[in-house]
Amino acid sequence: MGGSSSSEQVAETESSSFFTQEELSKLTSDFETAGVESVKPLIKKKITELNKTELNIAVTGETGTGKSTFINAMRGLLSTDPRAAKSGTTETTTEPTGYSHPTLLNVHYWDLPGIGSTRFTAAKYLTEMQFKKYDLFIIISTTRFKENDMKLAREIKRLGKRFYFVRSKIEVDLDSMREENPSFNEEEEELDKIRRDCVQKLKEAEILSPKVFLISSFKKEKFDFNQLNEELERDLKNVKKMIFVLALPNLSVKIIQKKHEILNKHIWMFATLSGELGTVPDSNFSLSSDNDVLIDAIVHFQKSLGLDDASLQRLAEKAGIPLEGLKATVQTPLLGEITTDAIMKLNYGAAVVAISALEFAVELNPILGSIFRKDSSFLMMYNILRAALKDLTASAEIVVKVACETD
Numbered sequence: 001m002g003g004s005s006s007s008e009q010v011a012e013t014e015s016s017s018f019f020t021q022e023e024l025s026k027l028t029s030d031f032e033t034a035g036v037e038s039v040k041p042l043i044k045k046k047i048t049e050l051n052k053t054e055l056n057i058a059v060t061g062e063t064g065t066g067k068s069t070f071i072n073a074m075r076g077l078l079s080t081d082p083r084a085a086k087s088g089t090t091e092t093t094t095e096p097t098g099y100s101h102p103t104l105l106n107v108h109y110w111d112l113p114g115i116g117s118t119r120f121t122a123a124k125y126l127t128e129m130q131f132k133k134y135d136l137f138i139i140i141s142t143t144r145f146k147e148n149d150m151k152l153a154r155e156i157k158r159l160g161k162r163f164y165f166v167r168s169k170i171e172v173d174l175d176s177m178r179e180e181n182p183s184f185n186e187e188e189e190e191l192d193k194i195r196r197d198c199v200q201k202l203k204e205a206e207i208l209s210p211k212v213f214l215i216s217s218f219k220k221e222k223f224d225f226n227q228l229n230e231e232l233e234r235d236l237k238n239v240k241k242m243i244f245v246l247a248l249p250n251l252s253v254k255i256i257q258k259k260h261e262i263l264n265k266h267i268w269m270f271a272t273l274s275g276e277l278g279t280v281p282d283s284n285f286s287l288s289s290d291n292d293v294l295i296d297a298i299v300h301f302q303k304s305l306g307l308d309d310a311s312l313q314r315l316a317e318k319a320g321i322p323l324e325g326l327k328a329t330v331q332t333p334l335l336g337e338i339t340t341d342a343i344m345k346l347n348y349g350a351a352v353v354a355i356s357a358l359e360f361a362v363e364l365n366p367i368l369g370s371i372f373r374k375d376s377s378f379l380m381m382y383n384i385l386r387a388a389l390k391d392l393t394a395s396a397e398i399v400v401k402v403a404c405e406t407d
Ligand SMILES: Nc1nc2c(ncn2[C@@H]2O[C@H](COP(=O)(O)OP(=O)(O)OP(=O)(O)O)[C@@H](O)[C@H]2O)c(=O)[nH]1
Pocket: 061, 062, 063, 064, 065, 066, 067, 068, 069, 070, 086, 087, 088, 089, 090, 091, 092, 093, 113, 114, 168, 169, 170, 171, 172, 215, 216, 217, 218
């Protein structure tokens, strides 16, 4: 890798693997000298890192700007959900409150009271709010950004963290314009104007190259909700980037595909850990019923893709269609509880010998591909997981189309 500091190069390495070059070399030599058992500890450590790394996103702004509603939108929760952040005109946030993602419990959104509702200066406010623990800050406003918002942004920057300006309830602005002028049809121009105006004011307050995202937490598929998330994704690094993407609300096929890409790159780790001694790849193989790594991996895919029962239930409610109707649109036996029986039904093992060196190099990494191709048990598990993920991804895409198109 050569310790390059170019951000593009770093990004490229990160996207292909979150192992360092040294770790990869160690894996290779350990595997070659002592076999698959010797590489398991490092892989376990990496999977733990994926499950334990925390991502903390702070959301701040004046009272009533839509912080709680935005947090629920990011978590894919309706405000009626028992786990939703309380929102509404009388539900003021008075102290930092953390809300975990419904399925990825290491991702937290923090509802911070607006600086204007406290007596703190921007610097004191950030200390009081324990700014160190947040990876980034989202500053929400419904109108132009106020002096307080700008002070806060400068202070966040001074402390070396990133901030993003979000102008919320944008659909209300457009509705008002339509009320005033029934022939109003210059939506894009108007949005541009609002964006430019916000940016201009921020520049005047000496905030360099500010970006402003115009969103509606009720109409996430419209306006800049997606662009905001893409920007956050670009700015986050390594494991945090991965878990951010996996935690995105399942709003589009594009998001499902991004999740697929990440999960696909992790398959080999689960395959290494779930390999069963003495398994020979033929079409009559069977799995031991306690292959927890395999089951956990598929449950992880299921949850990340929004196909666990709770996520499906939420989506059905939101789209106003019966849960059974939504489930009936997909064919996979990998909904509900995952068992080895369900996995066996898929007959994924049959095609086990078909993975080529080239596929490995593309999906995995040439070094790992060349070593693991020698292990038949690994290959079997790799194939099962890959097929399960493909199946779940296809189902998730159908579910998104059905549920979000009716939105
Ligand atoms: N139309 C529309 N209404 C929104 C949007 N976001 C929030 N609201 C509404 O605005 C009101 C205030 O939203 P909250 O999410 O409670 O605002 P908050 O910033 O958490 O408020 P405090 O906790 O008091 O600081 C609620 O009635 C929401 O339903 C949006 O994007 N569009």
